[in-house]
Amino acid sequence: MKLFSSHKRKDILNQLEKNSLDVLVIGGGITGAGISLDAATRGLKTGLIEMQDFAAGTSSRSTKLVHGGLRYLQQFEVKMVADVGRERAIVYENGPHVTTPEWMLLPFHKGSTLGPMTSNIGLRVYDFLAGVKKNERRIMFKPEEVLEREPLIKSKDLRGGGYYVEYKTDDARLTMEVMKKAVEHGVHAVNYTKAVEFIYDDSNKTVGIIAEDQITGETYKIYAKKIINAGGPWVDEVREMDGSKQGKSLHLTKGVHLVFSKKAFPLQQAIYFDTPDGRMIFAIPRDGKTYVGTTDTTYEGDIAHPLLTEDDRDYLLKAIDYMFPTLNISADDVESSWAGLRPLIAEEDASSPSEISRKDEIFISDSGLISMAGGKLTGYRKMAEQAVDLVINQLKDEEGILYSKSETKHLPISGGDVGGSVGFEKFREQKTEEGILFGLSKETSEKLIKRYGSNVNRVFKIYQDRKSNAIQENIDPIDFAELNYAIDYEMAYKPVDFFIRRTGALFFNRDWVVTHHQNVTNYLGKVFKWNTEQKDRYTAELEQLLKEAITPVK
Numbered sequence: 001m002k003l004f005s006s007h008k009r010k011d012i013l014n015q016l017e018k019n020s021l022d023v024l025v026i027g028g029g030i031t032g033a034g035i036s037l038d039a040a041t042r043g044l045k046t047g048l049i050e051m052q053d054f055a056a057g058t059s060s061r062s063t064k065l066v067h068g069g070l071r072y073l074q075q076f077e078v079k080m081v082a083d084v085g086r087e088r089a090i091v092y093e094n095g096p097h098v099t100t101p102e103w104m105l106l107p108f109h110k111g112s113t114l115g116p117m118t119s120n121i122g123l124r125v126y127d128f129l130a131g132v133k134k135n136e137r138r139i140m141f142k143p144e145e146v147l148e149r150e151p152l153i154k155s156k157d158l159r160g161g162g163y164y165v166e167y168k169t170d171d172a173r174l175t176m177e178v179m180k181k182a183v184e185h186g187v188h189a190v191n192y193t194k195a196v197e198f199i200y201d202d203s204n205k206t207v208g209i210i211a212e213d214q215i216t217g218e219t220y221k222i223y224a225k226k227i228i229n230a231g232g233p234w235v236d237e238v239r240e241m242d243g244s245k246q247g248k249s250l251h252l253t254k255g256v257h258l259v260f261s262k263k264a265f266p267l268q269q270a271i272y273f274d275t276p277d278g279r280m281i282f283a284i285p286r287d288g289k290t291y292v293g294t295t296d297t298t299y300e301g302d303i304a305h306p307l308l309t310e311d312d313r314d315y316l317l318k319a320i321d322y323m324f325p326t327l328n329i330s331a332d333d334v335e336s337s338w339a340g341l342r343p344l345i346a347e348e349d350a351s352s353p354s355e356i357s358r359k360d361e362i363f364i365s366d367s368g369l370i371s372m373a374g375g376k377l378t379g380y381r382k383m384a385e386q387a388v389d390l391v392i393n394q395l396k397d398e399e400g401i402l403y404s405k406s407e408t409k410h411l412p413i414s415g416g417d418v419g420g421s422v423g424f425e426k427f428r429e430q431k432t433e434e435g436i437l438f439g440l441s442k443e444t445s446e447k448l449i450k451r452y453g454s455n456v457n458r459v460f461k462i463y464q465d466r467k468s469n470a471i472q473e474n475i476d477p478i479d480f481a482e483l484n485y486a487i488d489y490e491m492a493y494k495p496v497d498f499f500i501r502r503t504g505a506l507f508f509n510r511d512w513v514v515t516h517h518q519n520v521t522n523y524l525g526k527v528f529k530w531n532t533e534q535k536d537r538y539t540a541e542l543e544q545l546l547k548e549a550i551t552p553v554k
């Protein structure tokens with residue numbers, strides 16, 4: 001059943017309006033997706049609306065790591081590192097197709113932020129706090145071992161390195177898989193639908209919202225016993241709409257990443273390294289590219305549209321030059337980029353954006369609105385558990401419902417029915433063989449299996465059944481299969497949804513987007529019956545983002 005299809009938008013909106021919900025979540029980033037999944041699995045009738053595309057906010061703009069935040073140990077955020085660190089393994093087990101262990105090398109030089117002693121102790125504490133498996137515990141390297149693993153690292157004053165495991169993910173796809181699982185459990189979820197006004201009862205408690213379909217302009221009244229604001233960087237805007245932005249507020253900081261070709265930056269090994277100004281950033285090989293980030297600067301501009309500036313770019317280039325001096329990297333080597341906003345909770349005594357805690361917090365407004373802010377992608381499941389615990393406790397007091405515990409710890413996300421991390425290897429072998437039988441190359445089969453996990457059968461089937469259709473549309477049959485899967489099972493609607501959130505191609509395969517976007521847009525236009533103005537607008541939107549990814553503003 002295609003429960004999460006863009007063809008069903010109207011039906012889903014009608015369902016949201018018709019059903020009186022227990023919980024309505026505002027925001028379809030990882031926080032909202034996680035909350036809706038937790039709520040639905042505890043039997044709560046749940047809805048979710050997202051004003052852009054799912055994950056179009058911060059949840060497609062992170063460093064794309066499921067990590068415990070080793071750096072935060074320096075700020076003595078022990079509890080947060082322990083909680084988030086432990087979540088890594090859970091996220092991995094429940095979705096091994098979208099999360100991959102990645103050994104990270106932490107080089108230290110004379111005068112580094114973290115020296116050999118601190119790194120050794122820090123990594124040992126990290127292993128302990130995060131409950132790391134024996135075969136994944138940290139190893140300490142001598143300088144020559146560091147250079148063996150990554151010859152591009154600055155050899156001058158190199159004192160050694162720490163080697164430890166983090167996990168690489170695709171943040172937007174992780175969000176999508178959580179969202180899809182939530183929908184499987186009965187959540188009515190829809191993108192391009194904005195909460196524009198709250199509805200109150202006589203005692204000024206929120207009982208619903210007015211939602212506006214951003215595509216048709218139609219409005220809907222959606223009622224729910226509890227409303228959760230998971231608006232990420234927009235949390236304060238949503239609170240303002242409720243007239244309840246009091247007490248703590250957000251401090252948004254911008255983080256930028258740059259993407260390079262393997263030719264310009266032939267990195268073999270993921271590195272977590274010092275910057276000249278005493279911060280730490282990542283350089284990570286991925287999909288035949290290398291990406292580097294991030295910056296951390298206070299942000300006050302348009303929340304929906306943070307941009308790469310020349311200063312951001314130059315800061316990262318300088319940092320690369322500092323740690324990889326033989327590369328001679330330049331601005332011309334930047335192939336793509338992205339910028340995201342951290343929805344941090346403001347702290348008066350933080351001396352710089354990097355000093356602000358990443359911990360999450362829940363605010364409860366007088367109107368009853370529950371807002372969840374801060375946190376990390378990695379900790380989404382635990383954050384969701386906390387938010388839904390609160391709701392369940394409130395409903396227990398107000399309506400006498402039975403208390404129930406979160407069930408997501410051992411619940412595979414969509415695509416994750418592969419037998420956990422151990423089973424995934426076998427699954428991958430089996431499905432690769434099937435893909436080859438369908439006429440796909442080994443490489444393509446593996447790429448699709450990593451991207452879709454146990455849902456790959458559906459993509460294979462579309463590929464098999466609709467080859468001639470694809471050729472008519474001038475689209476490669478594999479791309480066509482992914483595109484139709486995205487439309488029918490992941491609610492993709494616009495070209496940007498497909499090229500950014502469903503495939504990550506605008507970041508890691510920009511040339512492919514440039515070559516193919518017109519045919520994809522033509523097809524989407526035909527499927528959704530767009531008029532010329534719509535088609536031009538959505539084309540322009542994608543072209544603008546393609547341009548911005550390589551053209552920083554002053």
Ligand SMILES: Cc1cc2nc3c(=O)[nH]c(=O)nc-3n(C[C@H](O)[C@H](O)[C@H](O)COP(=O)(O)OP(=O)(O)OC[C@H]3O[C@@H](n4cnc5c(N)ncnc54)[C@H](O)[C@@H]3O)c2cc1C
Nearest residue numbers: 027029030031051057058059062063065195232255377378
């Ligand atoms: C540069 C950077 C690097 C990071 N790296 C990592 C990392 O490697 N690992 C990690 O664990 N974490 C990382 N993080 C943190 C992580 O990305 C965020 O904590 C997480 O993505 C926040 O998710 P969210 O759902 O709260 O917010 P968002 O993803 O922004 O979702 C909020 C959603 O609410 C929607 N919304 C807002 N208002 C309304 C409304 N009125 N109606 C309907 N919808 C609305 C928005 O459109 C948006 O999609 C990073 C963050 C940044 C910025």
